[in-house]
Amino acid sequence: MQRVLRFPEGFLWGAATSAHQVEGDQDNDWTAWEKLGRIKDGSVSGAACEHWTRYQADFDLAKELHHTAHRFSVEWSRIEPREGEWNEAALAHYRDVVRALRQRQIEPFVTLWHFTNPRWLAERGGWEHPDTPRLFARYVGRVVEALPDVRFWITVNEPNVYALLSYFVGEWPPEVRSWRRALNVLHRLAAAHAQAWRAIKAAQPDAQVGSALNLVDYRSERPHNVLDRVSTLISDRIYNHRWLRMTASYEDFIGVNHYLQQRIRFGSVRRPIIAAPQEQPLTDFGWKMNPPSMYRVLRLAGSYGKSLYVTENGLADAHDRWRQRFIRDYLGYVHRALQDGVDIRGYFHWSLLDNFEWREGFSKRFGLVAVDFTTQRRSIRPSARWFAEVCRKNALVLPDA
Numbered sequence: 001m002q003r004v005l006r007f008p009e010g011f012l013w014g015a016a017t018s019a020h021q022v023e024g025d026q027d028n029d030w031t032a033w034e035k036l037g038r039i040k041d042g043s044v045s046g047a048a049c050e051h052w053t054r055y056q057a058d059f060d061l062a063k064e065l066h067h068t069a070h071r072f073s074v075e076w077s078r079i080e081p082r083e084g085e086w087n088e089a090a091l092a093h094y095r096d097v098v099r100a101l102r103q104r105q106i107e108p109f110v111t112l113w114h115f116t117n118p119r120w121l122a123e124r125g126g127w128e129h130p131d132t133p134r135l136f137a138r139y140v141g142r143v144v145e146a147l148p149d150v151r152f153w154i155t156v157n158e159p160n161v162y163a164l165l166s167y168f169v170g171e172w173p174p175e176v177r178s179w180r181r182a183l184n185v186l187h188r189l190a191a192a193h194a195q196a197w198r199a200i201k202a203a204q205p206d207a208q209v210g211s212a213l214n215l216v217d218y219r220s221e222r223p224h225n226v227l228d229r230v231s232t233l234i235s236d237r238i239y240n241h242r243w244l245r246m247t248a249s250y251e252d253f254i255g256v257n258h259y260l261q262q263r264i265r266f267g268s269v270r271r272p273i274i275a276a277p278q279e280q281p282l283t284d285f286g287w288k289m290n291p292p293s294m295y296r297v298l299r300l301a302g303s304y305g306k307s308l309y310v311t312e313n314g315l316a317d318a319h320d321r322w323r324q325r326f327i328r329d330y331l332g333y334v335h336r337a338l339q340d341g342v343d344i345r346g347y348f349h350w351s352l353l354d355n356f357e358w359r360e361g362f363s364k365r366f367g368l369v370a371v372d373f374t375t376q377r378r379s380i381r382p383s384a385r386w387f388a389e390v391c392r393k394n395a396l397v398l399p400d401a
């Protein structure tokens, strides 16, 4: 006997990537920072997956895997290499990328900012500079004009992760450790999102515009400890809700990126514990799987009354030991949230390809498709073939327990 969980008609299935992580060769703040030797495995993004030149073949793989949508980002530093100077060749390239997806009946979801800043922008203060939202909206206007065939836009990716890691924990460039500056950056990004939303709507009134937020399922480390509980509440308010409260009226949809449950202990907010029930496997990142968290964060995002897309969900798992189980169990909770009335319209697995995982370098393997970074050879992982059947059937077929 089998149990079949059907997804709504038209539900979109696919995977996500970001420019810096797969394209390589950029003139941005991360490239500069990597060269200072800051990446844990000593690598630099370099040519990454050479997706800049191999995108057609990569999209053939996505097609073979029955993906019906694909999320990727365009790189600001390629498009505007110097302030006010536009690189038409880069825009034409991204137009070809969109066309390549359309030719394969894959719906493009385009992210306009995914952590990296052009070097010239970083040098004048990046997201701390009051003029950055205006410059961002101007850049967005150029991209939207150049890509009239895109219907789904994601303005910024995980503004909360960026504010946290770059300005509060200080683990990412520009390595600041200040909660005031972190909040200021989060607010700047929200202003940028609103201005970009208006710019896109002015050019394409029918476009669907949202942002992709990283949502964490926060729990108290010691449920009966009042200080832990207050710290947990504050983390949830700032990390999960603050962005949504500021931007909800400028979101046609909310993109939910979900990876983790975190346990908060008073006094260690900068270093939360990534925990889950004992029996859940540990992924290569040291992040524990915890599928019910997916349900809780979807309910949280759904409470803002917008439609949702799961714009990222995945794990580092070089040997593909857990990926199938991970996708199966997390999708089970996506389905449960749908049944409980949450309006979820698609699921993007992170990631299509193994890629440059920020400070971890190339050591963490998130791809449905494995990449050999010496030869650039791609090989489809078994879990990706299994996920392909979910996409093809628009249903999750579960063996009866």
Ligand code: IFM
Residues within 6 Å of the ligand: 018, 021, 158, 257, 312, 350, 357, 358, 366
């Ligand atoms: O690789 C990142 C991505 O850039 C943003 N969300 C989380 C992923 C895995 O860490």
